[in-house]
Amino acid sequence: MTSISPPPFSQEQALRSAQRTFQAEINALADLQAQLGQNFYQALQQILNCKGRLVITGIGKSGHIARKIAATFASTGTPAFFMHAAEALHGDLGMITPQDVIIAISYSGAAAELLTILSATKRLGCPFIAITGHHQSELAQNADIHLDVHVQHEACPLNLAPTSSTTATLVLGDALAVACLEAKGFTKEDFARSHPGGALGRQLLTYVGDIMRQGDALPIVEAGTLIPEALAEMSAKGMGMTIVINPKLQPIGIFTDGDLRRLIMRCGDIRYRPVEEGMTPHPKTIPASELAIKAANHMDQLRLNQLLVVDTNGLLLGALHMHDLLAAKVI
Structure with a gap:
């Protein structure tokens, strides 16, 4: 069977495509920034008052974003770890204690694994923060706090591949982590103790x-x-x-x-x-x-x-x- 080669894609076309992607994601971040309000502050207070760990969960592309957000929190003074939503249903829920705070990420707000986690952690009494793109979704409606990362359009021209939405979620996670860092008075020396193998760690911990x-x-x-x-x-x-x-x-x-x-x-x-x-x-x-x-x-x-x-x-x-x-x- 003869394969059909795609039409030539010029440098000009490639740069136009990149510019559209940049602009779509910039627009999504601007919209997210404009709607920050009370829910963000309430989520921040829940995290600051957490006596246990911050457990961040998701699946698929949202899971990748959740893993990075958990790493950012952990490296800036907030004990946190990533829990894969599918693994949680097969034993990893045992890691969660009543003192923990849960952040669940699902753009659709309909991921079955996260809804099961919501039900299980509610019985433990854990505060539950949902990050979704649909405020009327089941996950958003049943969470203690909902953070809306709805985007008008994905950068993907098919409006299918998570692009603008994952960027918005990642930036929102960074915003929460940085606000926690500032609220706790986290210093360069604190950062170095979390990164003893990095350049800053060597500079601040080597005598x-x-x-x-x-x-x-x-x-x-x-x-x-x-x-x-x-x-x-x-x-x-x-x-x-x-x-x-x-x-x-x-x-x-x-x-x-x-x-x-x-x-x-x-x-x-x-x-x-x-x-x-x-x-x-x-x-x-x-x-x-x-x-x-x-x-x-x-x-x-x-x-x-x-x-x-x-x-x-x-x-x-x-x-x-x-x-x-x-x-x-x-x-």
Whole structure:
């Protein structure tokens, strides 16, 4: 059987199609924004007053949206999880407690699985929030709170594939999550604790003491050490410098590759000169308790590759190289 190839689709046609999709979804969001009111606030209060978890359920495309909304709530300080509507009817309803709040998403408001969940959770006494596109649907009429995401037209030219309606639902979920975040005073530090593996988590949870070099990894020489011995220590430890300490184990300077070049230009033969003749005195320091990202900013501002770590008495604890910050993915 001979297949029929679709007619050519030009770049101009493709861009016109994309523009129509954008505009249809923008219009849907504008309509949704205009109708926000008391029901939104009531839903927010139910979520804020929840003593258990926020359980968000749906099936099909609405289920995909529900899963993302649950993830957004969970990552912004509201304990939440997604419950697949079909799995709920085969045992997952056992996860729900009377302290939980249910959000059920169905654009038609007629999904049989969600109506069964509504009946079961009503017996538990859980507050039930329905998000639908039909305020007269069975789900909307029997919910404690209904949030209407009705759209005039899907972006799909056939007005069939959920497009504008799923976008509107997703944005409404974001709006609820952000309002909860603001009402709870959720901070960047709170966000980092929920995202320890992310870039922000590393920046806000990684301290200088976590990544500094210490012990035998530190290049250290005493004052009076000759330059050749100091160079051997620098080469062995790979930090591009050595720390010069006094008898009290306090750093009095650092001797870097740049200091070496300047000393050679100034003195020529440096074999019998002590390291303090070429060192940079009064080295910059930071406490181990400081955030590593602040150390990175400090080094960047001062154009330093190394920073010494000291305790409150000025005793040497360790050293930080820019490479250490890169390896820890702080920067």
